[in-house]
Amino acid sequence: MIRDKMLNDEKISITNIYESNAIFQKDCFEVSWQYFEIDDDSCNIASSTAIIAKLNEISALEYNIVTLVRGGGGRQSMVKFNDLGLSELFISIKAVTVTAIGHTDDETFLNKLAVKRFHLPHDYGCLA
Numbered sequence: 286m287i288r289d290k291m292l293n294d295e296k297i298s299i300t301n302i303y304e305s306n307a308i309f310q311k312d313c314f315e316v317s318w319q320y321f322e323i324d325d326d327s328c329n330i331a332s333s334t335a336i337i338a339k340l341n342e343i344s345a346l347e348y349n350i351v352t353l354v355r356g357g358g359g360r361q362s363m364v365k366f367n368d369l370g371l372s373e374l375f376i377s378i379k380a381v382t383v384t385a386i387g388h389t390d391d392e393t394f395l396n397k398l399a400v401k402r403f404h405l406p407h408d409y410g411c412l413a
Contacts (some may be wrong), residue, residue, distance in 0.1 A: 288350065299322075300348045302336070305326070324348075332364065333366075337374055340374050340378065341374070344378055351382055353386060354385045357391060375398055383399055386402075
């Protein structure tokens, strides 16, 4: 589907889900708007329930790519990304799923289930 959009010169739609007070935007995106339409969705990323609600909300919007972004922290702050309900929803999303969660040594279910995983939010933001 994404390849077809690119071949037809259609924009790829991306949404980035991250904490409203995150510094991710400073790391992010000098992107060619010719090819991408990028939306930012803030969410209480500290709560798996809030992330589930946000994913349910955006899944109806038919994005091509859905990215969860959260910087590192202690191991306890990563636990929510191992939630089974969240993991089941994440793999059921029709969009390509991407994570940029934590740091290089942070392993979570969502990182393992994502189509593409970036080890740092900065690495994802510098992709463009």
